[in-house]
Amino acid sequence: MPSSHSSxxxxxxxxxxxxYGVGSFEFAVSFVLSMIVMYDAMGVRRETGKQAKLLNSILLENPFELSGEILQERLKEYVGHTPLQVAAGAILGILLALFIAQYY
Structure with a gap:
């Protein structure tokens, strides 16, 4: 699934x-926003998913040491995107913007 945020x-x-053109303030702000969002989708959120997977395995290995309330909810493991999903989302967003721009 391509990243909808990147798109x-x-x-x-x-x-x-x-x-507005490449030298505009609007482009600069949107470019920086794009880099932050794509970095977050690929890096920070993906690491959160890896940590959730590890914590879920720890909770399953030690069921008697923890209360039943904690064991009822598993952490969401698929949080971030792979670099390929982010790149696919970016390409999709660029192509859609160019397609729509042809009609305006």
Missing amino acids: TVCALTTAAIYR
């Missing part, structure tokens, strides 16, 4: 280029 911010950045 959205790349479409925004492409629209800023199309409307």
Whole structure:
């Protein structure tokens, strides 16, 4: 599944280029936002998913040491995106923005 976050911010950045140009303030802000969102999707959120997977395995190995309330809820393991999913989302967003720009 391509990253919808990456797709959205790349479409925004492409629209800023199309409307205001590469040297504009709008492009600069949207580009920085795009980099932060894609870094977060690939790095920080993916590491959170890895930690959740490890914590879930620890909870399953030690069921008698923890209360039943904790064991009822598992942590969400698939939080972030792979670099391929982020790149696919970015390409999709750019292509969609260019496609829509043709009609305006």
